[in-house]
Amino acid sequence: MSSHREAPEIARDPVADSTDLYAFVSPNPDERGTVTLIANYVPLESPAGGPNFYEFGDDVLYDILIDNDGDGKPEIVYTFEFQNEVRNPNTFLYNTGPIKSLDDPNWNRRQFYKVSRIEMRSGQENVLGRHLSCPPNNIGPRSTPNYAALANAAIHDLPGGGKVFAGQRREGFYVDLGSIFDLGALRPVQSLHFINMPGNTNGVDATKDLNVHSIALQIPITQLTANGSMPNDPTKAASSIGVYTAAFRRKATVRDDDHGMTTGPWVQVSRLGNPLFNEVIVPMGDKDRWNRTQPIQDGPRFSKYVKQPELASLLPVLYPTVFPNLDKYTKAKNERKDLEAILLTGIPNGVVPGFAGNFTGTTQADLLRLNLAIPPSSSPNLLGVLGGDVGGFPNGRRVFDDVVTIEIRAVAGATIPLVDASFTPDGAVTVVTQGITPNIGDRYLTKFPYLGTPKDGYSTPAS
Amino acid sequence: MADVSRRGFLTQMSVTTGIGIAGGLGLHRLLLGGGGDAAQVAAVATAQAPTSPVAPPAVPSVGQGLVMDNVTLGGPMLVHIRDLATAEISMMVGAQELIYRDPELVSRLVKTATSAARAEG
Numbered sequence: 001m002s003s004h005r006e007a008p009e010i011a012r013d014p015v016a017d018s019t020d021l022y023a024f025v026s027p028n029p030d031e032r033g034t035v036t037l038i039a040n041y042v043p044l045e046s047p048a049g050g051p052n053f054y055e056f057g058d059d060v061l062y063d064i065l066i067d068n069d070g071d072g073k074p075e076i077v078y079t080f081e082f083q084n085e086v087r088n089p090n091t092f093l094y095n096t097g098p099i100k101s102l103d104d105p106n107w108n109r110r111q112f113y114k115v116s117r118i119e120m121r122s123g124q125e126n127v128l129g130r131h132l133s134c135p136p137n138n139i140g141p142r143s144t145p146n147y148a149a150l151a152n153a154a155i156h157d158l159p160g161g162g163k164v165f166a167g168q169r170r171e172g173f174y175v176d177l178g179s180i181f182d183l184g185a186l187r188p189v190q191s192l193h194f195i196n197m198p199g200n201t202n203g204v205d206a207t208k209d210l211n212v213h214s215i216a217l218q219i220p221i222t223q224l225t226a227n228g229s230m231p232n233d234p235t236k237a238a239s240s241i242g243v244y245t246a247a248f249r250r251k252a253t254v255r256d257d258d259h260g261m262t263t264g265p266w267v268q269v270s271r272l273g274n275p276l277f278n279e280v281i282v283p284m285g286d287k288d289r290w291n292r293t294q295p296i297q298d299g300p301r302f303s304k305y306v307k308q309p310e311l312a313s314l315l316p317v318l319y320p321t322v323f324p325n326l327d328k329y330t331k332a333k334n335e336r337k338d339l340e341a342i343l344l345t346g347i348p349n350g351v352v353p354g355f356a357g358n359f360t361g362t363t364q365a366d367l368l369r370l371n372l373a374i375p376p377s378s379s380p381n382l383l384g385v386l387g388g389d390v391g392g393f394p395n396g397r398r399v400f401d402d403v404v405t406i407e408i409r410a411v412a413g414a415t416i417p418l419v420d421a422s423f424t425p426d427g428a429v430t431v432v433t434q435g436i437t438p439n440i441g442d443r444y445l446t447k448f449p450y451l452g453t454p455k456d457g458y459s460t461p462a463s
Numbered sequence: 464m465a466d467v468s469r470r471g472f473l474t475q476m477s478v479t480t481g482i483g484i485a486g487g488l489g490l491h492r493l494l495l496g497g498g499g500d501a502a503q504v505a506a507v508a509t510a511q512a513p514t515s516p517v518a519p520p521a522v523p524s525v526g527q528g529l530v531m532d533n534v535t536l537g538g539p540m541l542v543h544i545r546d547l548a549t550a551e552i553s554m555m556v557g558a559q560e561l562i563y564r565d566p567e568l569v570s571r572l573v574k575t576a577t578s579a580a581r582a583e584g
Contacts, residue, residue: 252541252555261539264555 002173002403003272004043006279007287010270015057016247018272019043019212020173023243023368023396026218027376028447034162035224035372036450037078038216038399039064039245039272045168045211048457053094053137054168054213055111056082060247061266062215067242068226070361072296074244076224077118079125080166080215082134085110095136095143102133102153110134113166115158132156134167138211140458148453155448161220169214169451170443172399173275176203176434180404184318188435189428192319203435208443209460215245216449221372234356234373235349242346242360242367243396244273244295268292273366274343274394275403280411281305281343298344299364306343307335311411322428326413329423338415340364342394347385351418355390370396382437386414399450400440405433544569 004019005011022038039062045054056062061081065074087108088096097106111134118125135154138147155165179185185193187201222228224241231239251264270291272278282290282305290302308330316327341347344364349357358369377391382402384392386409393401409415409429416423438444443452540556550569554561 250558251560252543254539254541259539261541263539263541263557264553265558265560 002275003279007291009288010291013269014042016060016249016269017041017043018245018247018270020275021245021272021368022399023370024398025372025376031218031448034218034220036218036448037064037243038214038449038451040212040214042213047211047455047460050457051092051094056213058082058084059262060249063246064217065244065246066224067367068224070237070363072363072365075120077120078217079116079118080113082111082113085112098142099136099144102150107136115164128158129156129164137168138454138456140456151453163218163448165216165449168211168454170454171207171210171212172444172451174205174207174436174438175404176436177206178204184314186432186434188433192322194318194320205436209455211454214449214451218448231373234371237359237361239373240346240358240360240369240371242365242369244271244367246271273368276407277343277366280311281309283310295365295367298366303340303344303364306339309336309339309411315412323412323426325424325426337419339410342410352385355385358395368397399444400438408432
């Protein structure tokens with residue numbers, strides 16, 4: 001998955017497990033001049049997962065971090081701290097009647113948060129909001145009869161412009177988990193797999209009925225650029241930013257009947273920039289370490305996995321005979337400069353025809369890079385830049401981008417000619433797909449926070 | 464530590480929080496500095512050797528916090544011996560961590576633990 005349960009340690013700690021990160025210039029005309037940043041946590045929420053429904057960790061610190069000068073380090077950090085409030089500890093119930101408002105006395109276990117912006121150069125921390133309400137989970141028609149209204153009430157304005165939302169959303173990432181994790185099979189081309197199965201079919205969207213917890217920000221662009229200006233020249237490096245999210249826990253935990261505690265410095269336990277980086281690029285033995293390190297350390301520590309990704313070697317084995325050119329290229333130990341650009345530095349101007357790029361400099365760091373001077377696409381293509389739509393991944397990432405197919409095609413060789421004109425991609429590259437087309441109108445919103453209304457437990461019972 | 468600290472990028476923070484390793488210093492001396500300011504703490508953390516006899520330990524009274532980096536720290540404190548061989552100790556309170564060496568204290572703690580283990584059979 002994008003980054004759901006992608007490493008052994010964090011798979012045991014769902015509330016701190018970053019699952020997806022999105023960054024895009026807000027397309028809604030009412031939100032012009034802003035960027036939407038969304039960091040998702042708590043993977044694979046079953047909508048019926050009561051009675052203790054999903055929430056953010058009140059012992060976890062969540063950050064969305066922005067590098068706006070290309071040095072691979074964040075200059076701006078938005079940080080979130082959550083707290084729970086229980087009205088009546090003498091009941092086992094999450095709610096004792098319909099929840100019709102965010103202060104409804106029927107809602108027993110509520111969650112609030114503080115959001116701050118930290119200027120990393122000065123260390124100055126500005127609290128943007130305190131005791132902001134999260135919405136409840138979407139439980140069902142009796143408990144949360146008008147969920148959309150509850151969620152809308154949990155969108156809070158930020159001082160100086162912008163909005164914030166933190167709470168449950170419908171999973172936006174779509175992937176055929178069951179097939180991909182069954183020895184890398186893609187149902188649309190499974191007859192070509194080395195353990196072939198008859199009947200090529202569409203993919204199965206394994207996450208379409210699941211939820212997630214989202215931290216969403218909508219920030220005026222001028223508050224994110226290094227000089228506070230609105231970038232209008234997409235060819236300038238200063239027009240692009242790099243974004244990642246990270247979660248932190250206290251260094252020490254003592255479990256004790258009466259005096260349990262957490263203490264010490266905040267230690268990073270999870271991070272996420274580009275989708276699938278830790279999941280697919282980093283090998284098992286280094287995944288936990290990757291989660292503990294900063295993006296600035298990716299060059300010396302992890303770029304070797306980008307230069308010669310394991311998946312590029314596996315594809316010709318999984319699908320014999322259809323990737324001969326990739327096989328030859330990989331066995332020759334060619335370094336994947338195309339993937340280094342996509343994942344670690346941004347793509348320079350002029351490399352992709354019609355795309356001014358999102359190059360932030362030579363510093364290698366896994367950041368989701370977004371060119372703020374490129375306007376949102378009026379006719380989005382799920383394959384983003386690969387599909388000729390420069391408003392999508394890997395120029396930032398929109399909620400509906402098919403990052404699985406994009407990255408499989410890129411690893412399979414679709415982007416090698418951008419840096420090595422002598423390479424001809426195999427014919428299979430243009431047909432490799434996970435075979436899922438999401439119902440965009442049903443699954444997503446056309447305005448902040450863009451991820452859709454979460455599925456409710458009554459209508460989507462655990463199966 | 465620098466690569467996992469949330470504020471690892473803020474080099475100035477790593478100085479003012481007093482994180483560092485000081486040789487030959489007693490934890491009790493640091494605690495006895497309690498009520499002092501950041502300069503006192505920094506001085507203790509960076510001194511190479513005591514210049515005067517160590518005052519007898521005193522337990523802070525209830526409600527009295529430890530002052531580090533101009534912040535009075537309340538709540539529980541966790542002291543962790545990171546490495547018995549080097550007597551490296553980590554002291555955590557709030558979001559602060561101080562790392563230093565105290566062979567004398569570590570020796571006494573090891574002796575106590577050994578005795579306790581023997582007593583338990």
